[in-house]
Amino acid sequence: MTHKDLIDSAAAYALGALDGGERQAFEAHLPGCPECQAEVDAYNEVTGLLAHAAPGAAPPNAAALRARIVSQANGVRPIGTARRVKRPLILPVWIAAAACLLLAIGLGAMYRSERGRVAQLQADLASARTDLAVRDSTLAAFLGPEVHVVSLAQPQEKPSARVYWNHTRNVFIVTAFALPRAPQGKTYQMWAMRAGKAPLSMGTFNTDANGRATVVVSVDQTITDGGFIDDCAVTLEPEGGSPQPTEAPRLVGPWRHVD
Amino acid sequence: MSVVPARGHVASDSTLVARIAAGDDRALGTLYDRYGATVYSLACAMIGDAKTAEEVVAAVFAQAWKERRSLAKTRASALAWLTSQTRCRAVEERKRLGRATPAVPRFVRKPEDRRGTAGPVDPSKMAVTAALAALPETQRRAIELTMLGGLTTKEVADQLELPERAAHDCVRSAMQTLRAALAPREATFDRTMATHV
Numbered sequence: 283m284t285h286k287d288l289i290d291s292a293a294a295y296a297l298g299a300l301d302g303g304e305r306q307a308f309e310a311h312l313p314g315c316p317e318c319q320a321e322v323d324a325y326n327e328v329t330g331l332l333a334h335a336a337p338g339a340a341p342p343n344a345a346a347l348r349a350r351i352v353s354q355a356n357g358v359r360p361i362g363t364a365r366r367v368k369r370p371l372i373l374p375v376w377i378a379a380a381a382c383l384l385l386a387i388g389l390g391a392m393y394r395s396e397r398g399r400v401a402q403l404q405a406d407l408a409s410a411r412t413d414l415a416v417r418d419s420t421l422a423a424f425l426g427p428e429v430h431v432v433s434l435a436q437p438q439e440k441p442s443a444r445v446y447w448n449h450t451r452n453v454f455i456v457t458a459f460a461l462p463r464a465p466q467g468k469t470y471q472m473w474a475m476r477a478g479k480a481p482l483s484m485g486t487f488n489t490d491a492n493g494r495a496t497v498v499v500s501v502d503q504t505i506t507d508g509g510f511i512d513d514c515a516v517t518l519e520p521e522g523g524s525p526q527p528t529e530a531p532r533l534v535g536p537w538r539h540v541d
Numbered sequence: 542m543s544v545v546p547a548r549g550h551v552a553s554d555s556t557l558v559a560r561i562a563a564g565d566d567r568a569l570g571t572l573y574d575r576y577g578a579t580v581y582s583l584a585c586a587m588i589g590d591a592k593t594a595e596e597v598v599a600a601v602f603a604q605a606w607k608e609r610r611s612l613a614k615t616r617a618s619a620l621a622w623l624t625s626q627t628r629c630r631a632v633e634e635r636k637r638l639g640r641a642t643p644a645v646p647r648f649v650r651k652p653e654d655r656r657g658t659a660g661p662v663d664p665s666k667m668a669v670t671a672a673l674a675a676l677p678e679t680q681r682r683a684i685e686l687t688m689l690g691g692l693t694t695k696e697v698a699d700q701l702e703l704p705e706r707a708a709h710d711c712v713r714s715a716m717q718t719l720r721a722a723l724a725p726r727e728a729t730f731d732r733t734m735a736t737h738v
């Protein structure tokens with residue numbers, strides 16, 4: 283086919299009225315022929331205008347169709363363009379693994395820390411309960427009809443210690459106050475003094491930095507078996523105590539019955 | 542939501558297409574307002590089924606949106622592009638429905654013939670109907686058969702009992718006449734549309 287034949291086909295081509303073979307021949311020619319392209323462009327516009335002459339009615343659901351077209355558009359991206367969506371942040375595997383490890387370590391440390399804290403709290407609570415039990419016990423030991431008490435003092439001085447003897451519980455409670463802490467290698471030792479007999483050791487104790495002490499001592503059977511105790515005395519002895527006092531009593535006081 | 546512009550500030554087709562290319566779906570709605578009924582009527586005339594015609598129109602506008610970047614660069618006007626796509630799809634649908642040769646309808650004789658359309662008559666429509674009315678009957682029928690019937694010039698020859706060459710020349714002559722009659726509108730289509738609200 284000549285160019286003249288082909289350009290005469292431009293109108294029919296624009297109308298889509300060429301059959302298969304004709305169309306293929308024309309389309310093979312078209313890309314290299316600006317003149318034919320211009321003809322096709324012009325006839326395409328005519329064809330577009332001819333649509334105005336089509337008979338018929340407006341679509342029955344024009345508004346619905348319009349809404350559908352616009353809403354469809356919202357979900358469609360143009361061809362050849364990347365969808366502009368926020369991508370999920372993808373970390374390299376090793377960073378993720380490292381983050382997990384750090385988290386695990388952190389959690390482990392936190393767990394251990396918490397567990398340690400709980401253990402400490404439990405220990406503190408147990409300690410407090412023990413302390414409270416001791417104090418309850420001590421307080422109970424102070425009270426009641428079967429309690430002897432002795433106030434121990436230096437000669438001509440105010441008392442610096444008291445000893446309570448609860449016969450029912452069979453305990454001594456030594457409360458010292460304003461009694462200087464025994465020097466290194468020394469300890470205070472308490473004695474049951476009986477007229478005409480050797481003193482019996484009631485035990486050793488020491489005060490804290492404030493000169494205070496509260497000590498509960500189980501009463502040795504030998505003391506209670508030894509009969510009536512006249513006085514109670516405290517001496518400073520070498521650490522571990524002595525069988526018999528090695529010095530004159532620093533503190534001494536007579537037993538009295540608490541009523 | 543559609544924005545109703547003030548008279549004299551109607552966006553031209555090329556402006557609409559540019560807005561569509563930029564991703565403005567409201568502009569697509571405006572384009573539908575402008576040409577939806579036209580391409581629906583065309584699809585309806587070609588297929589003979591209202592529901593299928595509606596699907597074709599929806600598909601064509603979806604394609605316009607999808608290919609909006611290339612649509613903005615094409616030399617064709619928006620109407621020419623929409624018409625071309627609608628005709629392609631309508632021919633496919635008619636084949637699919639097995640309606641090989643339905644009775645080919647006639648063009649509207651007057652713009653007022655279009656039922657269901659309200660408002661002022663588009664000057665372009667008036668010009669097209671006038672140009673068609675001025676054609677010899679055989680030429681007009683040849684264009685109807687190709688434009689609305691989707692027939693090839695060979696099929697037009699069979700239908701009108703003309704030699705192939707005569708049918709081909711008939712179509713070509715009619716199109717030349719129409720082109721000459723509508724020539725100003727080819728180049729000034731946007732300006733014409735801009736005077737119409």
